[in-house]
Amino acid sequence: MAPKAQTPSKGSKKAVTKTSKGSTAGKTEKKHKRRRKETYSIYIYKVLKQVHPDTGISSKAMSIMNSFVNDIFERIAAEASRLSHYN
Numbered sequence: 001m002a003p004k005a006q007t008p009s010k011g012s013k014k015a016v017t018k019t020s021k022g023s024t025a026g027k028t029e030k031k032h033k034r035r036r037k038e039t040y041s042i043y044i045y046k047v048l049k050q051v052h053p054d055t056g057i058s059s060k061a062m063s064i065m066n067s068f069v070n071d072i073f074e075r076i077a078a079e080a081s082r083l084s085h086y087n
């Protein structure tokens with residue numbers, strides 16, 4: 001029960017600082033929404049679990065696999081572009 005009592009006090013401190021910053025920042029600058037980075041990680045993970053249900057993957061390995069899929073996709077798109085220009 002003690003950690004729950006501490007959580008609102010931390011939240012209230014953060015809320016006070018946000019309101020003071022928000023009132024000054026709202027007049028001068030607009031906040032831009034961060035663009036979501038699209039990756040193939042969820043699809044790679046689903047396929048991995050289908051093939052090897054008990055195996056996991058590190059974030060570095062997932063990054064490498066994502067780069068691999070992006071590279072292959074770009075190569076296929078480039079080849080499709082070349083083939084379409086022939087006809």
